[in-house]
Amino acid sequence: MTRVANHAPWQPEHVVDVRDAAFAARTYLEQRAVRDLLAAALGGARVRAAAEVGAGYGRMTPVLTEFANRVVGFEREPHFVADASRLWPAITFTQVASLESLPVESSSFDLVLTFTVLQHLIDPVARRAAAEMTRVLAPRGHLLICEETDPAHTDGATTDPAGRCTIGRPVTVYQELFASLDLLTTRPREIEPTYPRPDVGTYMLFRKGA
Numbered sequence: 001m002t003r004v005a006n007h008a009p010w011q012p013e014h015v016v017d018v019r020d021a022a023f024a025a026r027t028y029l030e031q032r033a034v035r036d037l038l039a040a041a042l043g044g045a046r047v048r049a050a051a052e053v054g055a056g057y058g059r060m061t062p063v064l065t066e067f068a069n070r071v072v073g074f075e076r077e078p079h080f081v082a083d084a085s086r087l088w089p090a091i092t093f094t095q096v097a098s099l100e101s102l103p104v105e106s107s108s109f110d111l112v113l114t115f116t117v118l119q120h121l122i123d124p125v126a127r128r129a130a131a132e133m134t135r136v137l138a139p140r141g142h143l144l145i146c147e148e149t150d151p152a153h154t155d156g157a158t159t160d161p162a163g164r165c166t167i168g169r170p171v172t173v174y175q176e177l178f179a180s181l182d183l184l185t186t187r188p189r190e191i192e193p194t195y196p197r198p199d200v201g202t203y204m205l206f207r208k209g210a
């Protein structure tokens with residue numbers, strides 16, 4: 001196991017902030033949106049390899065198996081990696097010390113998903129993680145991210161690399177973070193209607209050039 005520097009460890013209640021029926025509804029809506037966006041992007045083609053960066057306990061990762069022959073999830077928390085590996089034995093979950101350095105060659109993946117992860121990284125860490133996602137994405141590959149995009153939804157330890165925070169960054173900031181990629185489309189993130197606020201972020205689909 002890769003040793004992780006001291007930080008506020010993430011637990012299941014930090015991954016999704018509702019339980020039971022609302023959890024099931026949210027996960028269904030989110031998996032469906034990821035599936036729709038990837039199906040439209042790939043036009044029925046199946047790709048060689050896909051990765052989820054910041055996979056948590058594998059809530060979204062299985063959707064990638066519908067599109068890719070090989071799927072890898074990278075995650076910092078060892079207990080999430082252990083849970084995900086037990087639940088999804090056909091997917092390789094790899095524990096990493098940080099999302100800024102993934103233990104794979106450049107251009108390893110045709111598809112990269114990151115779902116509500118960059119919003120929890122402070123600015124310098126988000127910059128380096130975005131650069132790393134770009135590095136591991138193959139030419140003509142797709143990157144799908146889903147993040148809070150309203151700056152009003154910012155709270156927590158926004159400058160402490162060991163803390164826990166949420167940072168709402170506008171889509172234009174994500175375009176800068178992934179400046180070498182083309183933004184193909186955006187779509188509002190939809191979750192269960194009982195959640196107290198309607199704007200919960202944006203899906204952003206990028207493509208790398210040839």
Ligand SMILES: C[S@@+](CC[C@H](N)C(=O)[O-])C[C@H]1O[C@@H](n2cnc3c(N)ncnc32)[C@H](O)[C@@H]1O
Binds near residue numbers: 016114117
């Ligand atoms: C909101 S959860 C999303 C997990 C998964 N993508 C999902 O949608 O279920 C955020 C994930 O980012 C990881 N994470 C948060 N801050 C991190 C950091 N500074 N470095 C690496 N991973 C981090 C957490 O361990 C967690 O798995």
